[in-house]
Amino acid sequence: MKEVEEKEEASVYQRVVLKNASPYHYLKVRLVLEDDSTRLSAVELKYFIITGLKSLYGEVGAALNFDVLKYDEDTLTAFLRVYSSLVKLWSSLTLLGSYQNQACAFRVLQVSRLNPLPKNM
């Protein structure tokens, strides 16, 4: 991620370019369940993702720090933030196949290196 900062005072300005400097990744995901009337609370969702990390990456993987920034219980859509290990989180989401004995899938709707996540038109 390149970022440029220019600050102008009279005719003096400073330009800083930061490449790949943002430590966080942001994901917008939606959980799709076989029975689409099932609901999870934010805490249940986070715990479910942690079980996915644990089954793929073990105890150390389950300790991966990620935040649920925003969660909509009606659509089961969440904004997640993860510190540097995007691949671990994304792969765990991909391979999470069942929730309480029903088939499920995580759809990754958007990924961004810098919040704001752009709005899809």
Next chain:
Amino acid sequence: SPAHISNGSVSTVQVSVLLPECSSAPSHLDSVLNNFSSFYLIKKLPVYELLDRHFLETAVYHGAVFGLSYRTRIDEDNCVALMPNGHLTLSLDKDSFEILGFEGKPSRFKHRTATRFVVSVDLTDSSMAPGRRSYLRLLTSLKSRLQLQTDFLLSHHPVLCSLGGGASIQPLLSRCDWSQHRPEVNCRVLTNLPCPAPLSCDPHSFLEWLGAVDAGISCENSSSSFLSSFVCPEPNTMHRHALSVSVSGLLLPHDIHRLLQELRRYVEQPRLASWVSMTVRGFADSPVSCSNHEHGFLRGGENFYTLMMFHDHTYQLHLAMGAHDVCPP
């Protein structure tokens, strides 16, 4: 200068403004926000129509139109962009490019072998004037070789079109299935908002906080909370109100420029808060980034800039693009 950026070629999908210590927009600002030009969505536009002589002469040559293919993914589908400066860009997959048979370059965003190609023509150049050889070749290619058709978003500058109003594009529209849309304006008053001091925290944290405000993400977590450890950067001050406005749609650079001027006027007056911010986001799938170079989606397709304007006439500009996009000078 900020004017240079906002008059550039980014096809904008959303402008968000944050006004701290404000609970309602003053009338001038409100008027600008609610009067963004409307735009058109054309279903299945045959791309050769963009080369129509009348359309070129009354609209394109005057820098009055710009448009983008709608819902085409830059890394998978064929994408088309027409910029106000008259540049037509086609981002094509290998097969389409070979069928088209017109000059182009391999995309800068490629794997080991080139799988995407970019055809870029300046329609205002004399070699692309109707009747000239290059023009006829591209027209024939688009009409009979690769009959490229796409849903297309089109916007036109109300004054620059030579025939005034929409008359220049009416003939084009009349041949197509089109609908007109107004940009959507969303206004929220936020109360008791902790705001970081923009110059005292690092730019990433500040931009992250700004994005969170825009997306309605709460910063009220304690660092030991199970769900989220996201907090407002320190140092911060509590603002009683803040106004968050966003305008979404295909937005004209001209309208953004007007908004910018109005925000400058707003922040230069003595106020409780010493700054305002404006974030302009481009389409993630646009073939052209705001620096007028090729844009690739990679993982996230970021394509936006945030302008912070301060009371003392200084400003900060943060530009975010994909890791392989080219920064403007």
